[in-house]
Amino acid sequence: MSAPSNAVIRVDGVSRWFGSVVAVSDVTFDVMPGITGLLGPNGAGKTTLLRMMTGLASTSTGTVTMFGEPVRDNPPLYRRIGVMSEHETVYGFMKGREFVTMMARLRGVASLEDAVDRAIGLVDLADAQHRSMETYSRGMRQRMRLAATLVHEPELLILDEPLNGADPRQRVHFKRLLLTLAEKGMTIVISSHILEEVEQLADTVLLIVNGKLAASGGFRAIRAALNQRPYHVRVVCDSPRKLAASIVALESVDAVRIDPDGALVVLSRNVVDLQVELPRLAQAGSISLRKVEPLDDSLESVFGYLVDN
Amino acid sequence: MRSVFLLTVRQLSGRWRLAIMAILAALPVIGTLNLLMDNDAVSVGEFESIVLSGMLSGSIIPLVVLAIAAAAFGNEVEDRTLANLTTSPLPRWRIALPKLLATLAIALPFIAVSAFVTAHAAFLSDTRATLAVTLGAAAAVAMYAALFVWLGLVSAQAIGIGLLYIVLWEGLFSNYVEGVRLLSIRAYAIALMHGMDERRFASVDHLNVWVAAGMALLVIGGSLFLSVRRLRAMDVP
Numbered sequence: 280m281s282a283p284s285n286a287v288i289r290v291d292g293v294s295r296w297f298g299s300v301v302a303v304s305d306v307t308f309d310v311m312p313g314i315t316g317l318l319g320p321n322g323a324g325k326t327t328l329l330r331m332m333t334g335l336a337s338t339s340t341g342t343v344t345m346f347g348e349p350v351r352d353n354p355p356l357y358r359r360i361g362v363m364s365e366h367e368t369v370y371g372f373m374k375g376r377e378f379v380t381m382m383a384r385l386r387g388v389a390s391l392e393d394a395v396d397r398a399i400g401l402v403d404l405a406d407a408q409h410r411s412m413e414t415y416s417r418g419m420r421q422r423m424r425l426a427a428t429l430v431h432e433p434e435l436l437i438l439d440e441p442l443n444g445a446d447p448r449q450r451v452h453f454k455r456l457l458l459t460l461a462e463k464g465m466t467i468v469i470s471s472h473i474l475e476e477v478e479q480l481a482d483t484v485l486l487i488v489n490g491k492l493a494a495s496g497g498f499r500a501i502r503a504a505l506n507q508r509p510y511h512v513r514v515v516c517d518s519p520r521k522l523a524a525s526i527v528a529l530e531s532v533d534a535v536r537i538d539p540d541g542a543l544v545v546l547s548r549n550v551v552d553l554q555v556e557l558p559r560l561a562q563a564g565s566i567s568l569r570k571v572e573p574l575d576d577s578l579e580s581v582f583g584y585l586v587d588n
Numbered sequence: 589m590r591s592v593f594l595l596t597v598r599q600l601s602g603r604w605r606l607a608i609m610a611i612l613a614a615l616p617v618i619g620t621l622n623l624l625m626d627n628d629a630v631s632v633g634e635f636e637s638i639v640l641s642g643m644l645s646g647s648i649i650p651l652v653v654l655a656i657a658a659a660a661f662g663n664e665v666e667d668r669t670l671a672n673l674t675t676s677p678l679p680r681w682r683i684a685l686p687k688l689l690a691t692l693a694i695a696l697p698f699i700a701v702s703a704f705v706t707a708h709a710a711f712l713s714d715t716r717a718t719l720a721v722t723l724g725a726a727a728a729v730a731m732y733a734a735l736f737v738w739l740g741l742v743s744a745q746a747i748g749i750g751l752l753y754i755v756l757w758e759g760l761f762s763n764y765v766e767g768v769r770l771l772s773i774r775a776y777a778i779a780l781m782h783g784m785d786e787r788r789f790a791s792v793d794h795l796n797v798w799v800a801a802g803m804a805l806l807v808i809g810g811s812l813f814l815s816v817r818r819l820r821a822m823d824v825p
Binding site: 330333334335336337352354355356357358360362364366368369370372373381382384385386387427 | 590591592595598599667668669671672673674675676677678679680820821823824825
């Protein structure tokens with residue numbers, strides 16, 4: 280595979296195994312400027328892949344290059360990148376500002392105080408900067424860690440599950456900040472196991488399932504593939520046989536069965552159509568709907584579908 | 589380097605750790621005072637063998653240093669903060685060296701005071717003897733520190749392995765197996781003490797002082813080199 284000239288990261292035929300367990304298997308992709316989301320269920324191999332991409336772990340086979348240079352055992356490269364791992368451990372004995380200052384010193388930042396002020400301001404933690412990090416909430420720790428990651432103004436930011444532990448308000452702030460940084464020209468790679476999280480941020484998505492690259496590309500294409508997959512929907516109502524007879528006539532429904540507990544299980548290829556038709560049919564038949572729930576809407580089932588197809 | 593040094597000093601300065609070190613460092617002093625107050629006083633040779641060789645160089649120094657040095661990297665590996673250092677543009681020796689220096693900054697004062705007071709009391713304020721014992725002990729601290737800092741980087745069981753090394757290698761084999769003395773930090777420390785004051789350990793077979801000095805440098809330099817190499821090659825959690 281030839282790398283496009285503006286690829287920031289190139290992952291080429293990378294595999295990693297631990298004993299007989301294959302964590303990442305023959306993955307190849309390029310990361311271009313903008314925000315790239317690394318999406319996959321827990322245990323899919325995202326963190327292992329990110330650790331290899333950041334030089335923290337070696338590859339069993341394959342190579343990772345960043346800005347055209349090998350990333351492993353290449354400390355000067357860390358002047359250009361900021362890495363925030365998924366582990367939330369901090370130095371509990373340090374105050375937030377001390378931590379960011381130390382990280383700035385380690386990265387050889389010239390105007391130290393200005394850079395620290397700016398980074399802490401970016402994550403909106405100026406009020407808490409003189410408090411011990413031990414007293415921070417999980418979300419605050421993540422934000423202060425992000426400030427430490429940003430303090431040397433890296434060109435490339437790699438974040439492993441950065442929204443873990445953040446409350447809804449912090450999530451909104453975090454996402455807004457990442458979008459602003461991307462607009463200013465920073466390349467960002469962000470991993471997550473939450474589909475919507477990546478959808479709101481990333482221009483490009485890399486789907487990792489069972490250590491393999493299952494799909495990659497724009498979010499719309501991947502979302503379209505998701506919408507075409509068959510869904511199982513469980514419906515609890517007071518007249519399951521009557522509702523089943525109406526539903527089975529719908530074009531969007533492939534099959535209907537009634538479980539021993541009386542619940543209907545509907546297999547549909549057009550869930551949007553089903554969402555519209557189901558209440559209408561219930562109302563027309565004077566049927567009372569008690570519960571409507573997707574049976575296979577977990578991320579794992581989405582990924583499973585994409586891998587199978 | 590200053591940032592890594594100060595960070596490590598703070599990490600290693602836990603109250604409990606310092607208290608345990610102070611207690612351990614006091615033991616040779618207490619043992620010496622006990623011997624001096626005993627009416628059936630031991631000979632100088634016996635004192636050197638029991639307190640300086642067995643207790644100070646063979647047990648207290650390695651135990652105190654192990655408690656600190658193994659944690660210099662070990663704690664960072666365990667709580668997964670090592671990535672904060674390894675994702676910095678510092679050459680790896682600028683991470684390993686300040687870790688070693690911070691270990692020395694914490695351990696050395698305890699051991700130096702312990703060795704100084706012990707020798708001062710035992711050798712009746714003989715300056716040369718006191719300095720020889722103190723400097724020999726300081727050299728032992730540096731050697732053990734370099735070795736155990738590396739051990740903390742390569743194994744999660746550094747404390748257990750270190751204890752086995754202290755008991756079996758330094759405590760048992762180096763006493764009873766002739767050739768092991770050439771590879772024993774305790775033997776190097778004793779040879780250095782004898783080299784600086786030939787009246788000390790006069791009745792014991794020991795290494796040539798220059799061989800001991802060379803081996804001491806080899807242990808410190810070699811362990812530091814291995815730590816740097818490990819930092820470059822390891823998977824950082």
